[in-house]
Amino acid sequence: MSELAAHFGMVYESLGSLSAMAASVADPAHLGGGDAGHAAGHAVVRLGTRMGAKFDVPGLFALIPFIPLLACVLCGVCAALKVRSKLPAAITVGSLLVCFGLTVGLYAVVHANPGDYAVIHAFDWINFQWGPSSAQSLTANFSFYADSLTTLWMLFVTGLATLIALYASEYMSHDVGAGYCRFFAAFGLFVFSMACLVMGDNLVLLFLGWEGVGLCSYLLIGYFYKRPSAVAAAKKAFIVNRIGDIGLSLGVMLAFVQFGTLEYMYLFPKLEPYLALAQAGRWTEIPLTVQLIPILLTIGAFGKSAQLPLYVWLPDAMEGPTPVSALIHAATMVTAGVYLIARMYPVFLVSEHALMIVAWGGALTALLAATIGMAQFDIKRIMAYSTVSQLGYMFCGLGVMSGVGGPAHVFTHAFFKAMLFLACGAVMHGFAGQLDLRRLSGVGRMKGWRIVTIAMFVGCINLAGVPFITAGFYSKDTILGDAFANTHTQWIGWILLFTAGLTAYYTFRVFFRVFVGPAYYEPGDELHGADGHGTDTHGSDGHAGDAGHGGHAGHAASAAHFHPHPPGWAINSVLIVLAVLSFVAIILVAGEQSWIHGMVFNSTAGAGIGAEHHALFFGFDAHSAMKVISGVVAITGIAIAYFLHMAGRTTAATARADKLLPWLGPIPAWAQNKWYVDEFYHFLLVRPLWLLSVVFSVIDKVLVDGLVNAFGWAPRALAKSTRPLQSGILHDYALRMAAGVAIFVVIIAILGGREGGAKAGTGGTDDQVGTVGTVGTVGTAKPVESQRATADLSEGASR
C-alpha cells in the first residue's frame, strides 16, 4: 500500500535476532504474541501490545501523587498564615523526597515482575453506569497503572523535582515571605499533576494531569505577574496547549467510542486484532476511526511537547523563574507528549500514517528550532530552543519505530538539560538577570563559579553529543541509527544528523562565549541579588515595587557597585548531583541490552521494538556507522564554535565573520527573528479571530438584539400611530361608536345567515360548558370541533 506497509512487512520478517533478545529480556509468555519464534533465526515475531499479567502492589504506592498535593495544600496554608521563612521549601523538598523514596519502592516491585503491570485503585472519580453495555458506562477513576514505563518516568520526575525544589529553595530566597509560598504550592501541584499524567490508568486521568501541568505551567510562567511579558507568555502557553488539547480530548473520545473503554488494562487487549492486521500490512481492513485515534493524540502531544506547529509557547515560557524552566519546561512536562505516544504505542502502530506524522513533525521541529537557537543571544532562550529541538529528536525516535531511542533520550535529556538550565539560572541569579551572551564572558575564571562552569560544560558536551563519554551521545545515536536503519526514514536521518551539527555549534557558542575567555560582565537590570530585597511579587509593602521592576535608567549608578554573587551550597550541590547523574546515565542507556531498553521493552511502549530493521548506510550497519559519523559531526560543530567564538574573539576575526554574514544573506536575521513564526500566527490567526469577535459583537448588538428591540418597538410604534384617536372630543367618539355598531351589525348579519343551523347546539350546552363532564362527553370526534369552538366563545361572552 504505502511505504510504511512495505516497511512493516519487511520489518517483521527480519526479527530473528531480536526476538531472541526479547525472550531474554521479558518472559516470552508475557509477550503479546506468545508464539514469538525463538527457535529459528527467521521466525516472525508477532506484533503485540506486550501487556503482561496483572499483579498486586501495596496500596501505599497510591500515595505517590498525593504527597506532593499535600505539600501544595500545606504551602497554601503557609501563604494564608503569611509565613515568612523557608518553611514552604522545606515542606516541599521533604515531601518530594518521600515521594521519590516511594517511587523507588514501586520501581523495585515492578522490576521484580518484568513485563507485568499493576493497577492501584485510590478512589472513584468518574464512575457511571446507566445501562448494561460498555457504551452505557464511563469509568475513569483515580487509579494508577504501574509498569516499567510508568516507573521510568516517575523516577526521573520525582528525582529531578526533589533536586530542583532544593535548588529553588535558594534561588527563590529573595521572595521569602512574598511569592515563596505561591511558588512552592504550584510546584507541589505540578508534581501531583505530572504523577497523575504518568501514573493514571486511564486516558481521562492522563488528561487531568495533562491539563493540570498546563495550569501549573501557566501559574509559574506568570510568576512575576507584574511583567506584562510574563503574563502574555503564560497566557500563550495555556492557550496554545489548549489547542493541542482539543486533539487529545477528541482522540480520547474516539478511543472510547471505538473501544468502549478508556482504561489501559482493557483498552490495549482490544488492539491485538488490529496489530495483527497492521503487521500483515492490511491497512484497509483497519477502520479509519481506529487509525485516526493516534493522529488526534499526536495533536495533543505536539501541543504539550512544543512541536511544530504548536511550539511557539515554549521559548516564551522562559519568562518563568529558572527552576521552573528546568523542571517543567525542559525535563518533565514537555516530555509528556513523548510519554503519551510511548504509552499509547500500540495505538500508533495500528495507524498507517500516525508514526510518520510524528517523525516528520519531530524532524522539522528539531531543525527549525536549532536554526533559531543558533541566532539568539539570550542564553536561556537558546536553551529553550534547544529543548524544542531535542524534543523533536524524541518524537523522531518514536516515529522511526525506535521504541527505546525516544524514552532514552527523554531520560538523558532530563538530566543534562535540567543541569544546563540550572547553570544558566545560577548565572542569571548571580549577575542580576543578565542572560545576554554578548555581555558576559569568562565566568569560569571568576571566584566561586567553578562548579557552575563544570556543570555547564558537562551539560554542553551531553547536549552536543560528544562521543562515548556522554549519555546524550548514546541516546541521540540510537535515534539516528534507527532513522538510518529504516529505509523509509533516511531523509529524517539526514535532517537529524545535520541538526546534530547545529546543536553542537550553538551549545558551545554559549559555553565559549560565557564561561571561558577574558572575564567580563555587565549586570542585568534585576538588582535583586545586590540588595537582597527583590523583585516585588506581592506588593504588600510598597517601596519594593520600584526596586524590582521599574526604571532602567537609575541602575547605571548602582551597576558600578555591582558584584556578582556566586551560588551557595544548595545550588552547587544540586549541580554536582546532576553532573554525576548525567554520567551515571551512560551506564543506563549505552548498549543494546541497557537498563533503559529493558524498561521500555517490558511495557506497552515496547510494542514497536522488533520493528527495527537493518538498512545499510553506505554499506555499513547503520548503528555502527552512526556512532562514528554523529561523533564526527558533533566534534565538527564544536570546532566551528571554537573558531568563531573562542579563537575568533579578536577584532580581526570578528571582522572576518562580519564579511561572512552578508554572504548568508538575510538568513541570520530571519533566524534571529525566529523565522517570523510568531508574527505569522499573529497576523494570520490571532488578529482575524479578534476581528471576527468584534464583528460578532457588533452583529449581536445590531442584528440579533436589534431584531428583538424591533419587536419591542413595533407595538409602541403602532400605539403611537393610533394615539390621535384618543382625542377627547365627544362627537368624534360618538361618530366612531356609531360606525362600530354598524360594522358589528353587518358582521353578525353575515355570520348569522351562514351558521343559523348550528345555533340550537350552542344554546343547549351553554350552562354545562365549564365542567369536566362536558369535556368528556364532547369526546374526540372531529365534527364536534367547530361546535366546541362556538361553545367556548359563548362561554367567554357570558362571563
Add this chain to the structure above:
Amino acid sequence: MSLLLVLLLAPLVGAALVGVLPERLARRVGTLVSLGCVGVFLVMAGQFDWSRSGDDQFVTSGVWFEPLGLRFSMAADSVSMLLIGLTVLLGPICALASYTAVTERQKTYYAWLLALQTAMTGVFLARDLVLFYVFFEFTLVPMFILISLYGGSNRKHAAIKFFLYTFTGSVLTLAGLAYVALQSARATGVWAFDFESIETAARGMSFAEQKWVFFALMAGFAVKVPIFPVHTWLPLAHTEAPTAGSVVLAGVLLKLGTYGIFRFALQMTPLAAYEYAPAVAVLGIIGIVYAGLICWVQSDIKKLVAYSSVSHLGFCVIGLFALNGIGLSGSVLYMINHGLSTGALFLLIGMVYERYHTREFKKLGGLASQMPVWSTFMVFFAMASVGLPGLNGFVSEFMCLLGTFQAGGSATWTEFGMTPGRFGDASLLPGGTFGNLGPWFAAVAATGMVVTAIYILYMVGKIVWGEFRAPGHEPGHGGHAGHADHGALPRDLSRREIGILIPLAVACLWLGLYPSPVLRVLEQPVANVVQQVQQDVKSWGQGGRSEVGAGDGDRVGTVAGVEGER
C-alpha cells in the same frame, strides 16, 4: 407538614417576617431563614432514598382546583434534589453577599430574595404542569424587582426587557403545554395536569403534532437557557442586576430552561427532540463559539461573564440533546457546576465593584498585588470555568462532549468512514449509542475549549495580573494602600466574603475530584429518560417514521428546525 413543604414555604414565611420586622433586622432574618433552608434541605437529603433516585419521593399532593384537575402535587427525584441543593446553597450566599452592597430599602430586598427562592424551589418540586408554570413565571416577579430597584444605571430598561422577553417565550410554552393538556383531556375524558398523564398524552401524539409542541416548549425554554439567538436579554440583565441577582440568575434561573428541556421537551416530545436534536445542537454550538468570542472583546468584566454563560450553556444543551446517559447526566451536572463557578465569578466581580466602583478593564487591573486572597479565588473559579480537570467544570463538560460524540446515528458514522460492509453496522461500535448527533458536533463544540481559555485568561490577565490600576491610581505605584472609598470594607476580602466563597470552592473541588456519588444518583432518572426516548423513536422508526413531517429519513428536518427556533 412534610419537609418538602417546609422547604418550599419557609422562605415565603421568612419574606413575610422580613416585611413585618424593622429594617435593621432584615438582612439578619433573611440570612437566618435561608440558612435554615439549607438545614431543612440537608435533613431532606438524609431522608431521601438515594437507591431509588429515579423515583419521585416526598410526594405531596393536595386538591387545588378540582374542576380542571389541578393538583398541588410536588415531589422530588434526584435531579430535583440536586438543583434544589444548588438553590438553597446559593440562598444564604446571596443574602450574605448583599450586606454591604444593599444598604437602602433592605426590607424589600431581602423579602423578594426569599420569595425568589420559594419560586425556584417550587419549579423543581412541582409535579403538576400548571403549578410548574405558576412557579416558573413567578420567578420573574422578584427578579424584576431586584433588577429594577437595586440594579445599575440602566436597570429599568434591563428589567423590562428581561421580563418581557422571557415572558413572551413562556407564553408560547404555555400554549404548547395547554395543547397537550387538551389532547390528554380529550383522550381520557378527564382534565389532568400531572406530569405523567401529560407525558403519556404527549407521547401518544403524532410526529406532526409533537413537532409543534416541541417548538412551543422550546420557545420558552430556549429564551430562558438562553440558546443563541434568543440570548440578548441576558447580558443586559446581568450587567444591570445587583450581584446577588446575577448570582441567582446565572446560578438557578437559567437552569429553569435546561431543566424544562430535560423534563418536558425530551420526555413529552421525544420524536421531535430526536429529529431536531441536530438543529438545536447547531444553535448550542453556535452559542458556544459565538458568545465565547464576544466575551473576548468585552470591556466590562460582568458582561464578559454574562456572555460566558451563553457559551457555557451551549455545552449543557448539546449534552441534553445527545439523548444518551453520558450526555444527559453530564448536562445535569453541568447545570450544578455552572451555577457554582459562574455564581462565584459574579460574587467576585461584585466584591471588586464595591471597592472600586468600576468594572471596566480599562480602569481596573493588577489586583493580585492589592487583593491576593481575592485573586486566589478569582484564578480558582476562572479555572473551574475554563473546565480544568480536577475542578467541577471539566467532568460535566467532558461528559457532554463525549455524550455528543458517541450519540452518532449510523448516518454520521457512515460519513466518518464506517461502512456497514467493512465492519458491520456502526451501532455495533462498542462505545457508540443511539442518538442523532455525532463526532462532528463534538469536534466543533470542542473548539469551545480554546475559546473559553482565550476569554477567561484574557479576563484574568487583565484584572488579576499586571500592574495595579484602579480609578484614582497611577499605574506603577503598586504598593500603596488601596482606594480610600472602601466604606466598611477592607482592602482585601473580609471574613464574611471569604466565608461565602469557601462553600462554593469546596463544592467545586468536591464535584471535580469526587463526582461519582452525584453521577451515581443520576443514573436512574437519566436512564428512564433515555429509555423512553429510545423506545419511542425506535418504534417510530420501525413504522417507517410514518406520521408525516420530516419522515423521509434525511436531514431535511435540520433546516426546518432552525427556522422553527426563530
